[in-house]
Amino acid sequence: MKENIVSVNNLSVSFDYQENFLSKKQKIKAVNNINIKIKKGSFFGLVGESGSGKTTLGRAILGANKISSGNVIFHDDDRDFDLTTITSKEMKEYRKKAQLIFQDPYAALSPRMTVRDIIAEPLEVMKITTSREETDERVRDIAAKCRLNLEHLRRFPHAFSGGQRQRISIARALVSNPKFIVADESVAALDVSIQADILNLLKQLQQELNLTYLFISHDLSVVAHVCDIVAVMYLGHIVEMAPSRELFSNPRHSYTKALLSSIPSVDPENKSKAIELQGEIPSAMNPPSGCVFRTRCPNPTHDCKEGNIEMGLKEVSPNHWVDQCCVNCA
Amino acid sequence: MTHLLEINNLDVKFDTDEGRITAIDNVSLTLDQGKVLGIVGESGSGKSVTAKSIMQLNPGNTIYNDNAEIIIDDENVLKFTSKNDLKKIRGGKVSMIFQEPMASFAPAIKIGSQMVEQLMIHKPLDKNKAKNISIDMLNRVGIADAEKRFNQYAFELSGGMRQRAMIAMALSTMPKLLLADEPTTALDVTIQAQVINLIKDIIKEFNMGVIFITHDLGVIAQVADDVAVMYLGSVVERGPVNEILKNPKHPYTRGLLNALPDINNLDAPLTPIPGNIPSPLERPTGCVFRTRCPNPTHDCREGNIEMALIEISPGHWVDKCCINCG
Numbered sequence: 244m245k246e247n248i249v250s251v252n253n254l255s256v257s258f259d260y261q262e263n264f265l266s267k268k269q270k271i272k273a274v275n276n277i278n279i280k281i282k283k284g285s286f287f288g289l290v291g292e293s294g295s296g297k298t299t300l301g302r303a304i305l306g307a308n309k310i311s312s313g314n315v316i317f318h319d320d321d322r323d324f325d326l327t328t329i330t331s332k333e334m335k336e337y338r339k340k341a342q343l344i345f346q347d348p349y350a351a352l353s354p355r356m357t358v359r360d361i362i363a364e365p366l367e368v369m370k371i372t373t374s375r376e377e378t379d380e381r382v383r384d385i386a387a388k389c390r391l392n393l394e395h396l397r398r399f400p401h402a403f404s405g406g407q408r409q410r411i412s413i414a415r416a417l418v419s420n421p422k423f424i425v426a427d428e429s430v431a432a433l434d435v436s437i438q439a440d441i442l443n444l445l446k447q448l449q450q451e452l453n454l455t456y457l458f459i460s461h462d463l464s465v466v467a468h469v470c471d472i473v474a475v476m477y478l479g480h481i482v483e484m485a486p487s488r489e490l491f492s493n494p495r496h497s498y499t500k501a502l503l504s505s506i507p508s509v510d511p512e513n514k515s516k517a518i519e520l521q522g523e524i525p526s527a528m529n530p531p532s533g534c535v536f537r538t539r540c541p542n543p544t545h546d547c548k549e550g551n552i553e554m555g556l557k558e559v560s561p562n563h564w565v566d567q568c569c570v571n572c573a
Numbered sequence: 574m575t576h577l578l579e580i581n582n583l584d585v586k587f588d589t590d591e592g593r594i595t596a597i598d599n600v601s602l603t604l605d606q607g608k609v610l611g612i613v614g615e616s617g618s619g620k621s622v623t624a625k626s627i628m629q630l631n632p633g634n635t636i637y638n639d640n641a642e643i644i645i646d647d648e649n650v651l652k653f654t655s656k657n658d659l660k661k662i663r664g665g666k667v668s669m670i671f672q673e674p675m676a677s678f679a680p681a682i683k684i685g686s687q688m689v690e691q692l693m694i695h696k697p698l699d700k701n702k703a704k705n706i707s708i709d710m711l712n713r714v715g716i717a718d719a720e721k722r723f724n725q726y727a728f729e730l731s732g733g734m735r736q737r738a739m740i741a742m743a744l745s746t747m748p749k750l751l752l753a754d755e756p757t758t759a760l761d762v763t764i765q766a767q768v769i770n771l772i773k774d775i776i777k778e779f780n781m782g783v784i785f786i787t788h789d790l791g792v793i794a795q796v797a798d799d800v801a802v803m804y805l806g807s808v809v810e811r812g813p814v815n816e817i818l819k820n821p822k823h824p825y826t827r828g829l830l831n832a833l834p835d836i837n838n839l840d841a842p843l844t845p846i847p848g849n850i851p852s853p854l855e856r857p858t859g860c861v862f863r864t865r866c867p868n869p870t871h872d873c874r875e876g877n878i879e880m881a882l883i884e885i886s887p888g889h890w891v892d893k894c895c896i897n898c899g
Contacts, residue, residue, distance in 0.1 A: 465834050
């Protein structure tokens with residue numbers, strides 16, 4: 244039995260960008276030299292602000308974005324899928340193993356299909372089932388696991404609330420019996436009372452079906468609650484990565500510290516001021532040289548300020564990785 | 574002492590193809606100068622409709638009840654009919670900032686022109702003076718290079734900067750009341766922290782009243798003095814922020830707090846509120862919360878109890894039905 248389900252090695256993803264048709268083509272590096280290993284059965288969290296490359300990384304792992312350099316390997320029980328060299332035939336096989344849950348349950352479901360058809364579609368497209376009876380059985384089975392009843396299957400998405408729709412999206416993602424799920428901001432569009440319900444459901448399904456999640460979110464308190472291990476992204480780089488308890492009790496990177504202090508406390512008497520970072524996340528078109536965080540670092544060293552230090556994760560305590568530049572700054 | 578804003582017995586109904594929908598049911602609120610009133614609740618609870626009623630921005634199919642009052646400066650806004658009267662309110666005495674700063678600016682007009690235009694409508698200023706005030710305002714909300722930004726379009730600004738520009742524009746007419754409808758929801762946490770601090774500074778500086786609408790109890794805890802918790806168009810609990818968040822009496826308020834992931838207590842389970850918020854077309858009779866109440870009494874379940882807030886400790890009002898249930 245293999246320990247990891249996904250290994251990402253020196254992965255970079257860049258997009259071509261041309262200001263207008265006369266200007267020179269530029270490359271925007273959305274994801275830069277990422278190394279992560281996702282353990283089987285883990286709930287791997289990816290946090291960061293908008294534009295940090297979280298979604299691009301998730302999509303690259305699913306083979307939905309072209310990989311510019313490095314590789315992504317998916318370890319199945321009996322074989323490995325290398326996404327840089329994957330053939331379209333293998334890709335079809337891979338799609339059954341790795342699935343995506345989207346952010347907005349209002350946009351992700353076709354308004355003209357019944358819930359049964361929505362959940363059954365992956366089975367039909369991937370030709371997993373051979374008869375209608377078999378399809379129906381799989382659909383009913385997964386719908387029950389996602390707490391949808393038979394009555395729901397006959398209706399159309401408009402009849403459902405946000406939380407129920409998200410359960411339909413989850414059922415659709417799980418119907419092909421995948422092993423790995425990328426949940427991209429899957430609770431961001433939901434109200435808090437329903438968000439808790441969906442998070443509990445994801446946890447429960449993980450145990451029942453032996454799933455591994457890559458959970459992408461901008462909400463640190465949600466990530467802290469559900470994830471075993473968390474990676475913090477900033478401008479295409481992972482700047483800190485640690486088991487979640489360690490990360491939240493002992494953050495080492497100034498960016499992680501600032502993020503944590505920015506969460507407004509529910510206690511009105513706790514008026515501790517957020518560590519305010521200067522300015523905003525720089526444009527990915529024109530990232531700072533050296534350490535990408537140096538333009539907002541509260542106390543950069545001389546070398547850091549000059550952009551002389553290359554980025555790279557360093558293990559500061561067991562399993563706690565921090566960008567080497569910022570270990571010195573903080 | 575008179576209040577800056579007084580809302581009494583406000584009902585709002587919408588006429589739609591599917592029937593008449595009750596959006597707001599008997600809401601009464603007050604706000605004093607220099608204070609922040611937070612309104613929390615889930616989507617569909619009527620937070621935004623309440624705020625929009627103050628500026629009469631609700632769509633044409635809206636029906637207000639006859640005995641409702643929204644009083645600003647001894648004038649009942651709901652009785653205003655002429656455009657000139659409404660102008661005094663919209664952008665004059667009251668300004669509003671919205672959730673999505675990209676959608677609130679016209680995309681093809683420079684930020685500066687939009688600021689100057691609205692300022693000249695409300696104040697007897699010439700173009701140059703209006704421009705100076707606008708640039709000064711942009712400076713005050715912490716926009717670097719204000720003069721350059723003044724001549725840019727909304728798409729050239731980042732999300733946080735757009736929201737700052739929006740706040741600058743809302744404040745330039747020196748309103749007495751600011752309505753902030755989810756002003757930080759679309760922003761990243763670090764930017765949200767900046768905007769919250771900015772709004773707090775501004776309240777001190779301008780001494781105005783603010784209605785701050787959000788679904789995030791953490792944000793409420795940090796900015797508000799008083800809170801009103803809304804559910805399905807009714808205020809179910811209101812009072813000073815400390816009292817409501819530390820000693821919540823209504824099961825819905827408690828449910829919201831329990832459902833919130835707390836970063837300081839990772840072992841606490843996340844408890845969702847059972848059931849779904851009912852459709853406004855199927856609004857429960859009696860207590861609106863009874864379909865999701867954890868332990869309703871017999872009378873409550875039958876819908877026999879009318880909703881009404883009672884004061885259980887100074888300033889702390891809770892719906893009377895749910896005091897018996899909880």
